[in-house]
Amino acid sequence: xxxxxxxxxxxxxxxxxxxxxxxxxxxxxxxxxxxxxxxxxxxxxxxxxxxxxxxxxxxxxxxxxxxxxxxxxxxxxxxxxxxxxxxxxxxxxxxxxxxxxxxxxxxxxxxxxxxxxxxxxxxxxxxxxxxxxxxxxxxxxxxxxxxxxxxxxxxxxxxxxxxxxxxxxxxxxxxxxxxxxxxxxxxxxxxxxxxxxxxxxxxxxxxxxxxxxxxxxxxxxxxxxxxxxxxxxxxxxxx
Numbered sequence: 001x002x003x004x005x006x007x008x009x010x011x012x013x014x015x016x017x018x019x020x021x022x023x024x025x026x027x028x029x030x031x032x033x034x035x036x037x038x039x040x041x042x043x044x045x046x047x048x049x050x051x052x053x054x055x056x057x058x059x060x061x062x063x064x065x066x067x068x069x070x071x072x073x074x075x076x077x078x079x080x081x082x083x084x085x086x087x088x089x090x091x092x093x094x095x096x097x098x099x100x101x102x103x104x105x106x107x108x109x110x111x112x113x114x115x116x117x118x119x120x121x122x123x124x125x126x127x128x129x130x131x132x133x134x135x136x137x138x139x140x141x142x143x144x145x146x147x148x149x150x151x152x153x154x155x156x157x158x159x160x161x162x163x164x165x166x167x168x169x170x171x172x173x174x175x176x177x178x179x180x181x182x183x184x185x186x187x188x189x190x191x192x193x194x195x196x197x198x199x200x201x202x203x204x205x206x207x208x209x210x211x212x213x214x215x216x217x218x219x220x221x222x223x224x225x226x227x228x229x230x231x232x233x234x235x236x237x238x239x
Contacts, residue, residue, distance in 0.1 A: 008091045017050055026102050031068075033102075034104060041067060047071065047081070048075060048081035078182075078183060079184065091169065119200045120199050121200070121201045123161070126143055136210065149226075163187075181231055185229055
């Protein structure tokens with residue numbers, strides 16, 4: 001679908017950072033698994049600060065496939081890239097994906113929920129009963145610890161904020177625009193603000209398999225994440 005055509009129903013936003021090893025194969029595979037659904041969609045590759053050949057590969061994919069778009073942020077900032085991708089999305093429904101997941105089964109289930117108006121935001125939870133988290137135990141532990149931190153500091157009522165999510169763009173756009181933090185915590189702020197605003201939310205279990213080691217070392221992220229959560233706690237409680 002070209003930019004001049006009518007907007008697609010679905011926009012799939014995928015932030016990427018140093019993903020030259022899996023980017024091409026992941027996008028090709030995702031397109032193949034979406035084909036049976038018969039959707040009109042666009043895939044937005046939101047590159048942010050890669051130091052490898054990710055930018056070149058993303059550009060090549062966008063040139064080859066009319067339903068793929070790409071932009072380069074120029075700095076390593078997951079949240080900023082995700083936010084820009086959402087703001088540039090043309091679909092009525094937006095799916096926030098991860099390049100090492102690209103879970104078409106989540107896409108199918110989430111779109112069905114959104115189209116039936118059962119919820120305006122669907123979260124794919126790694127920690128919900130029925131989910132399957134097949135990542136190393138350190139990453140599962142980190143997810144649970146982070147979720148606990150959000151519960152203590154912000155009264156978060158769900159089970160997961162980071163990873164797969166899908167939503168109706170129009171009613172959630174004001175939530176996106178209200179967010180004040182970026183980097184790793186943007187996704188959490190988005191979900192927490194949605195809960196606090198009374199958005200209809202549904203969590204569904206997902207299966208998570210680590211297809212490659214994290215592009216950013218887990219423990220190196222901890223101090224920055226704690227600072228961002230502190231800033232988020234202050235911002236939400238003050239507003």
